[in-house]
Amino acid sequence: MEIAISHISKIELECDNLDILGKTARSFGGQLIQGQQTYKWYGKFMNDYPLPDGVKAEDLGKCDHAIKLPSASYEIGVSKNEKGKYELRWDFWHSGGLERVIGKGGGLFKQRYTDFRTEHELKMKKLKYKRTVDEKNNVQYEILM
Amino acid sequence: MKVQKKVLMTISPTGEIKIETTGFIGKSCTEETQFLKDILGHETARDLKPVYFQKETTTQKKWLPLCG
Numbered sequence: 001m002e003i004a005i006s007h008i009s010k011i012e013l014e015c016d017n018l019d020i021l022g023k024t025a026r027s028f029g030g031q032l033i034q035g036q037q038t039y040k041w042y043g044k045f046m047n048d049y050p051l052p053d054g055v056k057a058e059d060l061g062k063c064d065h066a067i068k069l070p071s072a073s074y075e076i077g078v079s080k081n082e083k084g085k086y087e088l089r090w091d092f093w094h095s096g097g098l099e100r101v102i103g104k105g106g107g108l109f110k111q112r113y114t115d116f117r118t119e120h121e122l123k124m125k126k127l128k129y130k131r132t133v134d135e136k137n138n139v140q141y142e143i144l145m
Numbered sequence: 146m147k148v149q150k151k152v153l154m155t156i157s158p159t160g161e162i163k164i165e166t167t168g169f170i171g172k173s174c175t176e177e178t179q180f181l182k183d184i185l186g187h188e189t190a191r192d193l194k195p196v197y198f199q200k201e202t203t204t205q206k207k208w209l210p211l212c213g
Contacts, residue, residue, distance in 0.1 A: 012186045012187055012188075012189045013160060013162065013185055013186045014185070014186035014187065016183075016184055017184075085186070103158060103159070103160075104159070105159060105160060106160060107157070107158050107159035107160035107161075108158055108160075109160075110160030111156050111157065111158050111159075111160050114156045114160070114162055114185060115156055117184055117185065118154065118156070118181070118184075118185070121180065121181070121184050125180070136157075136158075137157075137158045138155050138156065138157050138158070139155070139156040140153065140154065140155050140156075141152075141153070141154040141156075142151060142152075142153055143151065143152040143153075143154065144149060144150070144151060145150040145151065145152060145168075145177055
């Protein structure tokens with residue numbers, strides 16, 4: 001029997017859970033430093049890349065919490081947005097070392113946070129699910145509703 | 146036969162999150178997956194398939210008077 005797909009969504013990550021963010025940082029061998037209001041970056045905006053939406057040049061390097069990862073001299077800034085969720089900011093310049101650890105665009109860090117956060121929520125809701133990882137390192141959840 | 150409702154979620158190493166639903170008819174798929182969107186961020190794209198626009202139908206059982 002063929003079962004029709006009813007809709008497909010793509011989601012842009014925003015973090016809502018500092019505990020899971022800390023767990024994600026620890027899984028990379030790092031730590032979330034709560035209350036650290038600056039994160040290490042190049043230190044001067046060179047105007048060579050567009051700023052993220054809603055971020056001014058004078059806000060670069062400022063955050064509400066920071067994530068320190070091993071073998072990277074730069075840090076990830078964690079900033080609360082107007083919706084009360086956390087956005088991640090970092091300087092991807094290669095000499096800072098972050099991209100080597102968290103992947104291009106921070107993809108590996110985002111993937112792991114999403115993985116931990118999803119599993120946490122499914123357990124809270126007592127939903128049945130199956131988690132697998134395919135050959136391309138995609139994490140897949142099949143959730144029974 | 147009742148079809149099992151399922152949500153298939155894929156998280157790629159680039160951080161992209163994709164959610165697909167199967168077994169749902171009508172708009173209930175978006176409502177029942179809203180909790181995932183709420184905890185993970187905001188939706189940047191949505192592709193609605195034909196079954197989304199179908200109306201949910203309910204089967205009414207009719208009882209026949211067997212006595213009286």
